[in-house]
Amino acid sequence: xxxxxxxxxxxxxxxxxxxxxxxxxxxxxxxxxxxxxxxxxxxxxxxxxxxxxxxxxxxxxxxxxxxxxxxxxxxxxxxxxxxxxxxxxxxxxxxxxxxxxxxxxxxxxxxxxxxxxxxxxxxxxxxxxxxxxxxxxxxxxxxxxxxxxxxxxxxxxxxxxxxxxxxxxxxxxxxxxxxxxxxxxxxxxxxxxxxxxxxxxxxxxxxxxxxxxxxxxxxxxxxxxxxxxxxxxxxxxxxxxxxxxxxxxxxxxxxxxxxxxxxxxxxxxxxxxxxxxxxxxxxxxxxxxxxxxxxxxxxxxxxxxxxxxxxxxxxxxxxxxxxxxxxxxxxxxxxxxxxxxxxxxxxxxxxxxxxxxxxxxxxxxxxx
Amino acid sequence: xxxxxxxxxxxxxxxxxxxxxxxxxxxxxxxxxxxxxxxxxxxxxxxxxxxxxxxxxxxxxxxxxxxxxxxxxxxxxxxxxxxxxxxxxxxxxxxxxxxxxxxxxxxxxxxxxxxxxxxxxxxxxxxxxxxxxxxxxxxxxxxxxxxxxxxxxxxxxxxxxxxxxxxxxxxxxxxxxxxxxxxxxxxxxxxxxxxxxxxxxxxxxxxxxxxxxxxxxxxxxxxxxxxxxxxxxxxxxxxxxxxxxxxxxxxxxxxxxxxxxxxxxxxxxxxxxxxxxxxxxxxxxxxxxxxxxxxxxxxxxxxxxxxxxxxxxxxxxxxxxxxxxxxxxxxxxxxxxxxxxxxxxxxxxxxxxxxxxxxxxxxxxxxxxxxxxxxxxxxxxxxxxxxxxxxxxxxxxxxxxxxxxxxxxxxxxxxxxxxxxxxxxxxxxxxxxxxxxxxxxxxxxxxxxxxxxxxxxxxxxxxxxxxxxxxxxxxxxxxxxxxxxxxxxxxxxxxxxxxxxxxxxxxxxxxxxxxxxxxxxxxxxxxxxxxxxxxxxxxxxxxxxxxxxxxxxxxxxxxxxxxxxxxxxxxxxxxxxxxxxxxxxxxxxxxxxxxxxxxxxxxxx
Numbered sequence: 011x012x013x014x015x016x017x018x019x020x021x022x023x024x025x026x027x028x029x030x031x032x033x034x035x036x037x038x039x040x041x042x043x044x045x046x047x048x049x050x051x052x053x054x055x056x057x058x059x060x061x062x063x064x065x066x067x068x069x070x071x072x073x074x075x076x077x078x079x080x081x082x083x084x085x086x087x088x089x090x091x092x093x094x095x096x097x098x099x100x101x102x103x104x105x106x107x108x109x110x111x112x113x114x115x116x117x118x119x120x121x122x123x124x125x126x127x128x129x130x131x132x133x134x135x136x137x138x139x140x141x142x143x144x145x146x147x148x149x150x151x152x153x154x155x156x157x158x159x160x161x162x163x164x165x166x167x168x169x170x171x172x173x174x175x176x177x178x179x180x181x182x183x184x185x186x187x188x189x190x191x192x193x194x195x196x197x198x199x200x201x202x203x204x205x206x207x208x209x210x211x212x213x214x215x216x217x218x219x220x221x222x223x224x225x226x227x228x229x230x231x232x233x234x235x236x237x238x239x240x241x242x243x244x245x246x247x248x249x250x251x252x253x254x255x256x257x258x259x260x261x262x263x264x265x266x267x268x269x270x271x272x273x274x275x276x277x278x279x280x281x282x283x284x285x286x287x288x289x290x291x292x293x294x295x296x297x298x299x300x301x302x303x304x305x306x307x308x309x310x311x312x313x314x315x316x317x318x319x320x321x322x323x324x325x326x327x328x329x330x331x332x333x334x335x336x337x338x339x340x341x342x343x344x345x346x347x348x349x350x351x352x353x354x355x356x357x358x359x360x361x362x363x364x365x366x367x368x369x370x371x372x373x374x375x376x377x378x
Numbered sequence: 379x380x381x382x383x384x385x386x387x388x389x390x391x392x393x394x395x396x397x398x399x400x401x402x403x404x405x406x407x408x409x410x411x412x413x414x415x416x417x418x419x420x421x422x423x424x425x426x427x428x429x430x431x432x433x434x435x436x437x438x439x440x441x442x443x444x445x446x447x448x449x450x451x452x453x454x455x456x457x458x459x460x461x462x463x464x465x466x467x468x469x470x471x472x473x474x475x476x477x478x479x480x481x482x483x484x485x486x487x488x489x490x491x492x493x494x495x496x497x498x499x500x501x502x503x504x505x506x507x508x509x510x511x512x513x514x515x516x517x518x519x520x521x522x523x524x525x526x527x528x529x530x531x532x533x534x535x536x537x538x539x540x541x542x543x544x545x546x547x548x549x550x551x552x553x554x555x556x557x558x559x560x561x562x563x564x565x566x567x568x569x570x571x572x573x574x575x576x577x578x579x580x581x582x583x584x585x586x587x588x589x590x591x592x593x594x595x596x597x598x599x600x601x602x603x604x605x606x607x608x609x610x611x612x613x614x615x616x617x618x619x620x621x622x623x624x625x626x627x628x629x630x631x632x633x634x635x636x637x638x639x640x641x642x643x644x645x646x647x648x649x650x651x652x653x654x655x656x657x658x659x660x661x662x663x664x665x666x667x668x669x670x671x672x673x674x675x676x677x678x679x680x681x682x683x684x685x686x687x688x689x690x691x692x693x694x695x696x697x698x699x700x701x702x703x704x705x706x707x708x709x710x711x712x713x714x715x716x717x718x719x720x721x722x723x724x725x726x727x728x729x730x731x732x733x734x735x736x737x738x739x740x741x742x743x744x745x746x747x748x749x750x751x752x753x754x755x756x757x758x759x760x761x762x763x764x765x766x767x768x769x770x771x772x773x774x775x776x777x778x779x780x781x782x783x784x785x786x787x788x789x790x791x792x793x794x795x796x797x798x799x800x801x802x803x804x805x806x807x808x809x810x811x812x813x814x815x816x817x818x819x820x821x822x823x824x825x826x827x828x829x830x831x832x833x834x835x836x837x838x839x840x841x842x843x844x845x846x847x848x849x850x851x852x853x854x855x856x857x858x859x860x861x862x863x864x865x866x867x868x869x870x871x872x873x874x875x876x877x878x879x880x881x882x883x884x885x886x887x888x889x890x891x892x893x894x895x896x897x898x899x900x901x902x903x904x905x906x907x908x909x910x911x912x913x914x915x916x917x918x919x920x921x922x923x924x925x926x927x928x929x930x931x932x933x934x935x936x937x938x939x940x941x942x943x944x945x946x947x948x949x950x951x952x953x954x955x956x957x958x959x960x961x962x963x964x965x966x967x968x969x970x971x972x973x974x975x976x977x978x979x980x981x982x983x
Contacts, residue, residue, distance in 0.1 A: 066567045068719055084716040086570040087579075099568035103586045112582070116573035160572065 016075075017042045017200050018063070018168055023072030025058050032058040034224040035072065040168070040202060045194050047203040049211040050221035051247070056204045059221075060172050063202065064093050077167045087116070092161030092169040096176055098153045100145035106156055107141035113164045131163040134193070151182045158190070168200045175210065187213055208248045212236065220244055240281055242369050245293040252296065252338045256368070258288045266368045268292060272333045276310045280368030291369045298365035299340035301328060301357050308360025314338060316355045330357060398810060401802030405822065405862065408799055412859050413825055416836035421646070423839070424639030436640035446624065450644070453621040456538060456610070457603035463543035464550040464599045465592055467735055472551045472591075473584075474732040476558035488971060489740040494548035495913075495967050496743050497920040499937050500956040502612050504742040505541050506532065506948060507749050509613075512758035514745055538618045541609040546602055547739060550595035557591025576724055577701020581694050589690070597656045598827070601649050605829025608922060612944060621645060622831045629835055629927065642832045649828065659686050743960055750953035757950055768954035778939060778955065784929075785919055785936040788850060792857035793914035799858070800865030801907065807866070808873040819866075826863035830923035833859060838927040848930030856924040861914035868913060872906030905974045912970045916963055 020038040024031075033055040040046050048056035061067045063074060065086035074082045081089055100109050107128055114124045132138045135155040145153055154174060161169050174190075175183045191214050194201055205211055211218050212232040220227045220235060220243075228235060228244045239245040245253060256268035256276060261284050268290065270276040278292050294310075302308060314330035317337075321344060328340040328351070340359055342348075351357065427433040440446050471490070475483050493501065508514045509531040519525035531537060561584065569579035607622040621641060628638040714720065745759075750768050752761035772778050803822065812818060825833060837856050838847065846852035880902070884894040900907075925938040934942065936959070940952055 064567075064571050066570070073717075080716045082716060083718055083720050085575075085714065085720065086567070087573050087575050088714065089571070090573070091571060093568065093571040095564050095568055097562065097564060099562065099564045101565060101569075101583055101587075102562075112569070112574070113572040116578060164573070 016040055017044070017077060018202065019073075019075040020059075020063070021073045021075075023059065023062060023074065024070045025055075025062060025067065026070055031224045033062070033069075036221075036224075036226050038219060038226075040200060043198045043200055045191070045201045045203065045214060045216045047205060047211040047215040047218045048221055049205060049208060049218050049247075050227075051206055053223075054221040055224040056206075056221045057172060058224075060093075060170050060202070060204050063168075064091055064170055065089050090164075090166055092164070092166035094154075094157050094161055094169065094171040094174045096173045098145075098157040098174075100153055100157060100160070102145055105142050105144060106137075106148070109145065109156060110160050110163050113160065117164065127163050131159045134162060134197075135159045150178050151186060154178065154186060155189075158193070162193075162197070162199070168202060171201060171203045173205055174203075176205075176207075183210070190214065212248070220247065222247075237365075237367075238281065239293065239367060239369065242291055242372050245291075245367065245369055250296050250339065250341075252294050252299065253291050253369075254294075254336060254338070256290055256292050258284050258286050258290055258368075260286055265363075266290075268368065270310075271312065271336050274310070274312055276366060277363040278310075278366035278368040279364065282370050284368070284370065289371055291371060293367045293369060294361045294365060296327070296339045296341040297325075299338065299359050299361050300342060301340060301351065302360040306358075306360065309363040310361050310366060312338070312359045314357055314359055316351055316353050316357050318353055319351055328357070330359065399806060399812060401806045402812075402818070405799040405803045405866075408862070409821065409825070409859070412837065412840075412855055413833065414821075416840040417828075417832060420635075420639045420832070420836040420839060421643055422639075423635050424637075424643050427636070436636045437643075439637065440640050440644065446641075449619050449621055449624055452618065453604060454648075456535075456542070456618065456620065457600050457606075459539050460542040460546060460603045461550075461596050461600045463539060464547040465554075465596045467543070467738075468547045468551040468595065469554060469588075469592065470728055471732040471735040472554035472558055473588075474728055475551070475555050476561070477563070484975065486736065488968075489736050490548050490551055491971070492964060492967060493544070493739045493743060494552070495916050495963055497937065497956070497959050497963060498545055498608050499920070499922065499940055500746065500960050501545055501743055502541055502609050503944075503948070503952055503956050504744075504746050505537070505544070505613055507745045507757055507759060507953070508742055509537055509540065510757060510759075512756075514759040517759045532613055533615045535614075535618060537613040537615075538610045541613045542603060542606060544739065544742065545606075545609060546599045547735075549602070550599050553595035553598055554588065554591040557594070558588050561587045575702055575705045577705055578698040581698040581701060585697075586690070586694060593656060593659060597652055601652055601827060601829070604645055604648060605831050605923075607831065608941070612948070622829065625831055625835060626926070629838065635835075635839060638835055642835065645829050645832060653827075746953045746956045746960065749950070750957040752950065752953075754950065757948060757953065768951050769958075771951045772954045772958070775951075777934070778936070781934045781936045781939040784850065784853075784933060788853045788857060788935060789915045789918040791850075791854045792861060792918045793911050795854065795858045796862040796865045796914040797907070797911055800862045800910070801869055804866050804869035804873060808870050809878070822866050823863045825860050826867075830860060830921075834923040834927045837924060841928060847928055848933050850933070852928050853925060853935065856928050857918040857921055860921065860924070861917045864913050864917060865910045868910040869903075869906060872903050872910075876903060905970075908973060909970045912966050916966060919959070919963065 016039045018038065018040040020036065022035045022037065023033060024035045025033040036055070036059060038046075038059070048059060050056045058067070062069050063076075065081070065084055068083060072082070073080070076084075076089060076091065100106075101112065104112070110128045110131060111124050114127060119127070128141070129138070132141070135158055137152060137155055137159070140148065140152070140156075145156065148156065157174070158169075171190075175186055178186065187210060190201075193199070203211075203214065212235075215232055217229065217231055218235050219229050222243050228240050230238070235244060235248050239248065242253060245251050254271055256270045258266055259269050259275075260267040261280070264279055264281065266278050266280045266284060268276040268278055270292070276292060280290075284290065300308075302311065312332060314332050316328060316330045318329040320327045320329075324344060325341045326344045326348070328342070329337065330340070331337050338359065424436050425432055425434070427435060475486055475490070478486070506513070510516070511528045511530075511532075513531070515531060516525070516528040519529065520527070531540075565583050565587070566579050569583045570576070574582065604620075605622050606620055607626060610618045610620050611623060621644070625638050625641050625645075628634045628641065748761045749757060749759065751764050751766070752758070753763040753765045753767070754761070806812060807815065807819060834856070837852075837859070841847045841849075841852050846855075876899070880898055881894050884898045885891075889897065920937060921935075922937045922941055925935040926941065929935055929938050936955070940955055943949065944952060
């Protein structure tokens with residue numbers, strides 16, 4: 011086996027707790043300077059993966075290579091990784107200076123060097139002058155920055171972040187997302203980020219590992235995951251989606267023709283090979299579903315009765331029901347003088363082949 | 379419109395705040411009359427002579443008589459050693475309890491709680507069985523050939539320290555555990571990812587955070603040690619004369635109130651000095667468990683505090699450094715294999731140490747059981763034959779049977795009274811804004827922390843004037859005085875975990891305050907109330923200091939009778955009495971514990 015050349019490489023990593031499979035043999039690769047996010051609902055195994063990489067728990071099987079070094083069972087203090095914990099885990103009895111100096115003291119740096127480095131990193135996170143305070147005297151956002159500074163100060167090859175913004179309110183979260191992203195670009199650090207917040211993942215990541223029930227569901231750029239989901243779970247978890255039942259009537263070379271609800275023909279793209287006659291679902295995002303004006307045509311069309319129209323500001327949302335009882339949602343940019351539609355009106359909804367993705371049905375009870 | 383105005387006026391009237399504090403008044407009156415006044419009187423007696431003129435005579439005598447100065451020295455020395463043993467041996471067990479799963483902790487806690495609630499007297503007798511010349515340990519040492527003859531394990535300093543640290547270690551453990559459970563477990567993980575070895579992470583992060591618990595535990599153990607007299611009297615050589623024993627002699631034999639008062643003042647002064655020191659170092663909140671509005675600013679303001687912090691930080695750095703070097707040496711002997719699962723040795727060591735402590739705490743009491751069935755005419759190991767003679771002697775002795783019944787009556791009555799006084803107070807103190815809360819709480823908790831012997835002689839003096847000495851009523855009131863703080867603390871802890879929104883929900887659904895209390899609050903906190911009642915009951919059942927003075931010669935409680943008999947000669951019959959008390963109290967504790975758990979499980983917590 012050749013030595014891996016990635017910053018982080020994980021092979022068939024597995025962890026169980028009794029009969030519960032927390033992580034069912036996952037692979038992961040990260041290049042230097044990459045920002046990778048593990049995204050998934052709670053219990054999907056993303057935090058388990060992070061703790062395994064940090065060395066805080068030991069895997070049942072598999073391998074972890076950090077910076078080309080075999081590290082599967084290396085104790086955490088020898089891994090030289092940075093971890094930003096969900097609750098920040100700042101030492102409450104130490105001043106912020108001592109908190110940031112802690113990793114340097116563990117590495118036995120001389121005091122003069124420690125002072126210099128702490129000042130440097132405090133300037134980096136724009137919090138100079140708070141050295142003598144205790145963590146409890148800072149706001150949540152400031153504590154978050156100190157936790158980050160405590161990692162940055164010893165320049166670890168990879169920084170792991172476990173839902174670091176989970177405890178903050180929305181506005182502050184968005185601001186810190188931006189700051190972390192800028193730090194990542196400016197310092198060229200390699201970040202493995204864990205979150206259950208899909209917007210956060212889309213906003214920050216170079217690549218996303220979407221996780222579900224201890225397995226990796228799909229890997230890709232934010233664009234890949236949003237526009238080309240490979241599974242019903244991925245389509246449903248990221249963004250808003252209309253997922254409708256259909257049967258394959260013809261399939262060739264990534265393109266399929268389906269029989270959709272109310273026997274409507276639907277043209278879609280599909281990555282997986284599929285046979286005519288098989289049941290599938292297809293995804294169309296609300297913003298790709300538009301209310302057709304009289305005489306207007308589209309690749310695919312559905313007829314529905316409007317149930318509600320809500321003006322949200324930037325967009326107007328249309329909730330409608332198909333003849334077979336399925337609910338669909340459409341979203342369009344709000345424009346002055348747009349067609350005035352009332353609940354109860356019958357509308358035709360159109361959508362293009364490129365924005366329609368065929369998805370295989372999830373296998374029932376994939377795992378025991 | 380008019381009616382609307384009327385309702386506005388109606389709800390516009392606010393009850394003045396002091397009116398909502400009335401549930402505090404019964405306990406306030408009770409403690410003023412039966413605690414503050416008599417203790418104050420005793421202190422007053424120490425500075426006046428028989429004619430009522432101010433005098434420092436008693437104090438001059440206390441500090442110029444060689445014997446008393448020596449007793450003081452011994453008392454402090456023994457208290458210090460007891461504290462050291464209890465805290466240092468208790469720490470690993472508390473640490474283990476704080477870091478295991480909830481399930482495991484619940485199982486292990488029972489083994490800490492049981493000795494905590496087992497009678498001091500019974501435990502002391504158990505040490506006689508274990509450590510005596512013909513005791514279990516000497517028997518084992520001789521049969522295995524480890525010793526040629528019996529070792530002097532008892533009737534000396536070692537015996538006193540073993541007995542006292544055994545009696546007080548559970549308190550140290552429970553206090554430390556309370557603080558340790560508040561320490562965020564992820565901090566140790568954070569320290570290790572930042573490059574700290576296990577030892578460094580423990581000394582630099584966990585240990586400093588657990589310090590307030592250690593200090594609070596040490597403080598309680600030290601203060602309680604100062605007032606000890608049972609263990610040194612029964613397990614000591616006579617040279618281990620403690621200050622509480624001097625007070626007893628002064629009153630019982632010499633009726634010298636003024637001098638006893640002076641000794642009490644000294645004891646009180648020492649207690650307060652220790653508290654002051656503690657407050658300087660750590661602040662009060664860790665002790666009462668009540669967070670007194672945390673004020674920002676430097677953590678330790680005082681001079682002593684700063685000095686302590688400096689010493690502590692140097693010590694911590696040194697310990698961390700030593701652990702690091704040891705760890706590196708071990709890594710050098712057995713290099714880390716990153717491709718193999720690593721076995722963590724430290725956890726095993728911790729379990730071993732903690733198990734030894736647990737065995738030391740939990741098992742001794744049970745040695746009285748087999749001995750109580752022995753035919754031997756004195757306490758010895760192994761037991762000889764099988765006989766119920768000891769039980770026969772116990773149950774046909776009218777003095778003992780009378781004492782037992784009196785103990786039960788006093789226990790149940792004082793527990794009921796303590797609940798009546800304590801529960802309303804606990805409600806007010808947890809749920810309302812009370813001006814001077816920490817002061818009021820301190821006053822309520824004072825009888826718990828003050829050496830009981832002081833309360834006992836103070837009450838004795840008061841009762842002598844009121845004609846309450848030797849009465850059951852006097853005993854009930856006295857025991858209530860020391861059990862009511864436990865009730866308040868227990869019920870406050872229960873209420874703190876109670877979700878008050880449930881009450882608000884009940885009100886919003888149309889229940890008035892009384893129906894809410896009856897149908898929502900009480901059913902939910904019932905297990906906590908039962909536990910509080912049982913604790914108060916067990917405290918009274920085990921109480922000796924107050925009973926010693928107040929029950930008089932004619933109407934003793936069970937502990938008093940056992941004590942009086944053992945001062946002459948420890949007869950095998952006390953093992954039978956001890957067994958009955960032990961099994962009774964143990965089953966009470968188990969019942970309390972299991973109701974608590976069943977309710978917790980049922981409510982899905």
